Amino acid sequence: MDNGFQLLSPLIQKWVYKQGWPDLREIQKKSIKPILSEKTDVVISAATAAGKTEAAFLPACTAILNLTDSVGILYISPLKALINDQLRRLEGLCKMLDMPVTAWHGDSSRSKKKQCKKDPRGIILITPESLESLLIRDSGWVRSAFGSLKFIIIDEYHAFIGSERGCQLQSLMHRLECLLERETTPIPRIALSATLGDMDDKVADYLRPNKTFPWELIKCQDSETSFNLKVKIKGYVNKPSEVTGLNETEYAELILSANQQIAQDLYRTLRGRSNLVFANSRTRTEQFAVMLGDMCSYNNVMPEFFPHHGSLSKELRVDLESRLQKENIPTTAICTMTLELGIDIGKVESVAQITAPHSVASLRQRIGRSGRRGDSAILRMYITENELSSDKDICDKLRMELLQSIAMIHLLVKEKWCEPADIELYHFSTLLHQVLAIIAQWGGVRADQLWSVLCASGTFKKVTIAHFKALLSQMGELQLITQLTSGELVLAINGEKLVDHYTFYAVFKTPEEYRVLHQGKSLGTLPIDSMVLATEHIVFGGRRWKIIELDSEKKLIVVKPAKGGSPPNFSGGAGVLVHDKVRQEMYKIYQKGDYKINLGKAKIDFLDGAARELFFEGLSYFRNAKLEHSYLFSHGQHVYIVPWKGDKIVNTLAMFLLRERYKVSCYGGIIEIENSSEFDVQSALKKIATDKVTTESDLAQLIRDKITEKYDHLLPETLLLDGYGVKTFDVLETQKWLVSLVF
Numbered sequence: 001m002d003n004g005f006q007l008l009s010p011l012i013q014k015w016v017y018k019q020g021w022p023d024l025r026e027i028q029k030k031s032i033k034p035i036l037s038e039k040t041d042v043v044i045s046a047a048t049a050a051g052k053t054e055a056a057f058l059p060a061c062t063a064i065l066n067l068t069d070s071v072g073i074l075y076i077s078p079l080k081a082l083i084n085d086q087l088r089r090l091e092g093l094c095k096m097l098d099m100p101v102t103a104w105h106g107d108s109s110r111s112k113k114k115q116c117k118k119d120p121r122g123i124i125l126i127t128p129e130s131l132e133s134l135l136i137r138d139s140g141w142v143r144s145a146f147g148s149l150k151f152i153i154i155d156e157y158h159a160f161i162g163s164e165r166g167c168q169l170q171s172l173m174h175r176l177e178c179l180l181e182r183e184t185t186p187i188p189r190i191a192l193s194a195t196l197g198d199m200d201d202k203v204a205d206y207l208r209p210n211k212t213f214p215w216e217l218i219k220c221q222d223s224e225t226s227f228n229l230k231v232k233i234k235g236y237v238n239k240p241s242e243v244t245g246l247n248e249t250e251y252a253e254l255i256l257s258a259n260q261q262i263a264q265d266l267y268r269t270l271r272g273r274s275n276l277v278f279a280n281s282r283t284r285t286e287q288f289a290v291m292l293g294d295m296c297s298y299n300n301v302m303p304e305f306f307p308h309h310g311s312l313s314k315e316l317r318v319d320l321e322s323r324l325q326k327e328n329i330p331t332t333a334i335c336t337m338t339l340e341l342g343i344d345i346g347k348v349e350s351v352a353q354i355t356a357p358h359s360v361a362s363l364r365q366r367i368g369r370s371g372r373r374g375d376s377a378i379l380r381m382y383i384t385e386n387e388l389s390s391d392k393d394i395c396d397k398l399r400m401e402l403l404q405s406i407a408m409i410h411l412l413v414k415e416k417w418c419e420p421a422d423i424e425l426y427h428f429s430t431l432l433h434q435v436l437a438i439i440a441q442w443g444g445v446r447a448d449q450l451w452s453v454l455c456a457s458g459t460f461k462k463v464t465i466a467h468f469k470a471l472l473s474q475m476g477e478l479q480l481i482t483q484l485t486s487g488e489l490v491l492a493i494n495g496e497k498l499v500d501h502y503t504f505y506a507v508f509k510t511p512e513e514y515r516v517l518h519q520g521k522s523l524g525t526l527p528i529d530s531m532v533l534a535t536e537h538i539v540f541g542g543r544r545w546k547i548i549e550l551d552s553e554k555k556l557i558v559v560k561p562a563k564g565g566s567p568p569n570f571s572g573g574a575g576v577l578v579h580d581k582v583r584q585e586m587y588k589i590y591q592k593g594d595y596k597i598n599l600g601k602a603k604i605d606f607l608d609g610a611a612r613e614l615f616f617e618g619l620s621y622f623r624n625a626k627l628e629h630s631y632l633f634s635h636g637q638h639v640y641i642v643p644w645k646g647d648k649i650v651n652t653l654a655m656f657l658l659r660e661r662y663k664v665s666c667y668g669g670i671i672e673i674e675n676s677s678e679f680d681v682q683s684a685l686k687k688i689a690t691d692k693v694t695t696e697s698d699l700a701q702l703i704r705d706k707i708t709e710k711y712d713h714l715l716p717e718t719l720l721l722d723g724y725g726v727k728t729f730d731v732l733e734t735q736k737w738l739v740s741l742v743f
Contacts, residue, residue, distance in 0.1 A: 004032040032058070040213065041208055044218050052192040057073075057153070075125045102124050104126040132505040151187065209459055229378075235612070271296075276370070293306075305334060306320050306332070310336070351370040399618030435475065439490060471715070479492040513525040517558050580649070641681070643671075
């Protein structure tokens with residue numbers, strides 16, 4: 001152990017020795033001095049299972065060991081499950097240190113919270129939403145309990161960057177410092193992340209936008225964070241269901257859906273081991289969980305495939321997480337992003353991905369769940385394409401989902417790249433929320449104080465004074481806020497209703513939640529986009545159920561086991577825009593005509609036979625359409641633009657053309673224009689390239705439904721247009737690309 005280790009408390013040194021560690025890891029050694037100095041923010045970036053938690057907590061716990069009159073560490077996590085996991089990991093250390101550690105979220109023990117209220121010390125583990133609740137409902141206790149707070153630790157930092165919750169978190173940390181009167185003596189912030197993308201130079205601006213404190217980035221050496229990856233992409237074809245001249249057996253084999261084929265392959269490949277299967281949506285999670293459960297039942301084997309998503313009850317989720325930690329029990333979790341983040345689930349042999357991942361960053365995080373403790377990471381991807389026929393669209397013919405999956409593997413393995421977060425968004429919906437939250441916290445606040453805390457601090461740095469005035473004016477008209485004769489803004493009748501509702505603390509939009517009960521026991525909550533009917537069948541928790549009672553007022557569904565049924569109507573999409581670099585890599589792969597990855601002298605082939613055949617079908621169409629040298633081609637009465645650019649540029653081109661009264665469809669990075677000619681489309685693109693007037697907000701006017709964030713429906717039209725426009729379009733980059741084509 002080096003000198004850095006000697007700076008840790010003797011009790012912590014003793015705990016480290018008891019773990020049987022021969023030495024601290026590099027990331028842990030590097031973090032000790034900066035954290036113990038208490039004079040800098042620290043960003044710790046390393047792969048999953050590289051020891052980031054200990055890198056932060058060992059020195060931080062050393063620093064607060066003798067602090068008896070205040071909470072010393074506030075740990076903020078995006079997931080309740082991750083908090084529960086960290087509680088388990090910290091309990092042994094904190095017991096040795098006689099240091100209380102309290103999980104504080106909706107599922108936490110009331111008695112533990114009550115004990116912490118009476119004697120606030122040690123560590124609190126909390127979500128942004130629970131911290132928001134504390135600041136609004138109990139700011140007096142927060143001021144007292146956090147009076148000598150030494151550190152704020154943010155886990156899975158990348159999950160916050162660029163999102164509504166990230167903006168809320170920035171605001172919460174600044175509001176906490178204001179409440180504690182620590183603006184001139186900032187509380188050091190320690191951010192932990194495995195996936196920062198190309199953001200090393202921007203990460204500090206997001207961690208502390210007002211730049212009132214120095215910062216240090218600590219990263220592992222590549223040799224420590226690198227891992228061996230075994231990857232295989234398997235291809236599947238959706239076949240037509242209307243076929244004649246076949247006997248019953250032949251027909252049954254033909255119409256076997258691609259999802260059923262994937263489920264059969266998952267069963268054969270994964271059974272008897274522990275794995276994670278990422279299905280990208282709650283709908284697909286439940287579908288595959290029940291198909292795999294049926295296969296276990298049919299084959300008279302013990303069930304080992306279980307769903308895991310945020311709507312399941314705490315008991316079901318915790319039971320599955322505990323089962324995963326018991327490495328002697330074969331367990332495969334079919335999951336959404338709930339297991340993408342750093343919950344300790346023990347040794348997982350492999351990761352499976354059904355459909356193309358949302359992003360390279362997400363794929364990298366998921367792969368990090370496998371290959372721990374020295375083993376190779378194993379990734380299996382299951383990609384479905386439609387069988388080709390004359391009426392299939394260009395996206396099918398180019399095999400874009402498969403190509404996108406291949407490109408993401410290339411960027412991850414060859415370039416070790418992932419998408420940077422978009423930190424240039426307005427987040428007006430979250431700004432409205434924070435205006436209400438601050439007023440609720442303080443009772444009454446002047447407009448200039450709100451501007452200082454929210455915008456001048458850098459949290460909402462893109463918001464102009466004109467934007468802010470328009471927002472406050474609209475909030476007044478909607479009776480969300482009102483102004484007293486003293487000049488202070490207070491909550492009006494509709495503002496009080498919003499703030500008093502239990503859903504207020506979260507800034508993200510969620511569907512209506514119904515509790516699902518069986519024999520009086522809660523199975524979890526079901527987010528429903530459209531009303532379900534009594535007597536309908538659903539699939540939930542990996543099992544089939546029949547609804548026997550539905551109470552829309554109490555938001556309650558009572559069920560009994562059933563033999564048949566359809567999946568619940570969950571919302572699915574992640575709303576992630578594909579990055580320019582992904583589409584450019586897709587183009588390069590087809591341009592070379594080779595999907596294999598060069599690693600040293602070896603050439604790695606990671607497609608199975610079916611995927612390989614699908615790839616060469618797409619490549620053949622790419623060449624026949626002469627897309628290597630042209631972004632434009634005709635087919636029948638349609639003209640297609642294939643720019644190989646990210647969704648922002650594709651969206652911008654589509655909206656410009658729509659404004660010129662072209663009939664436009666847009667999917668998979670391809671723009672289809674009906675009843676036109678290449679000459680007409682080229683003329684329109686030249687006009688777009690030289691347009692000096694149109695803005696992203698102008699294009700947003702063409703979109704009928706611009707409500708994407710929780711409180712967008714309360715915004716004035718000008719702010720809604722500006723916010724949606726900058727999120728969805730990029731006029732300048734689109735015009736740069738068009739000019740580069742040299743018409």
